Amino acid sequence: MTEFELLEGLSPAERREFIAACTPRRFHRRDIVCHEGDPGDCVHLITTGRVIVRVTTPLGHIATLTILGPGDMFGEQALLSPDARRTATIVAVTDAQTLTLNRAQLEKLRAEHPQVERFLTNSLAAQVRRLSAAVLEALYLPVETRVLRRLAHLARVYGDGDGKPSMIRLTQEDLASMAGTTRATANKVLRELEDQGVVRLGRGAVTVLDRARLDRKAK
The missing domain is CATH 1.10.10.10 (Winged helix-like DNA-binding domain superfamily/Winged helix DNA-binding domain)
Structure with a gap:
């Protein structure tokens, strides 16, 4: 089974219960998982395959940010606010499978397991660090x-x-x-x-x- 940092700290039984509550999704290569600007209605946990993350620049060009694979997740930021929108377009670059968790399910998980709340906080902090590192790379490397x-x-x-x-x-x-x-x-x-x-x-x-x-x- 693919390991997800989000689920660290849960017991094996709790993990099985969590996975059972998720909705499996399948995508073929080149399928669009979500569009930039779409409502942020669920978080995706990647079990197989790879997806590419793209955004639109202020000049209207398409920029590629990164590629995610098994064990990675995306969409958690959008779930933190009811009116949040997707900040990027996600496209499958291979056949891929994900497990999706909607806002209500994530809120239940956060309420019942404090370590999930800590993970989300740490995840956002890590993203800030990665963005800061990317700026430094662009300026000085x-x-x-x-x-x-x-x-x-x-x-x-x-x-x-x-x-x-x-x-x-x-x-x-x-x-x-x-x-x-x-x-x-x-x-x-x-x-x-x-x-x-x-x-x-x-x-x-x-x-x-x-x-x-x-x-x-x-x-």
């Missing part, structure tokens, strides 16, 4: 390092923990957007990594062959 860091993160998201090469299915435009740079720059970094035997490039995919070496380069 070389663009090549930003590309390497995003790629290393994606290798972890797509990795299965078996040490095998991680095939990351996304476009170079998406990778460039995550790193806050152009496709040409991202392509240059990827080509250099390919020459060094760290990755293998394919159509619509990047296969990370040496994660340890990539992690060292991303520091």
Whole structure:
């Protein structure tokens, strides 16, 4: 069973009860899970597959923020306010399955289990820290390092923990957007990594062959 930080601290019986109360959802590759601006009516816990997070910039362009995988969740911010809206568009980049929990169910969980309330607070604080770190990266880190860091993160998201090469299915435009740079720059970094035997490039995919070496380069 996929482990979720949200459920840490619950007993096995409580976890089973919680999972049983959730509604399973299935999405095919390229399905839109939710649109930016939609009412925030439920939180999603990802059990299988990967989804991509995109937002609209003030100039009307689409920016890719990150990719989420099994064990990750999204939508918890929208549930904290009755009139909240989705802050991003979520699209399945592979076939994916989630468990959904609506506002009433989450409020019941928060009331009965204080550790859930602490998790939500810690989750929001962690998001603030990640945003602050992203701003510092954008201002002070070389663009090549930003590309390497995003790629290393994606290798972890797509990795299965078996040490095998991680095939990351996304476009170079998406990778460039995550790193806050152009496709040409991202392509240059990827080509250099390919020459060094760290990755293998394919159509619509990047296969990370040496994660340890990539992690060292991303520091």
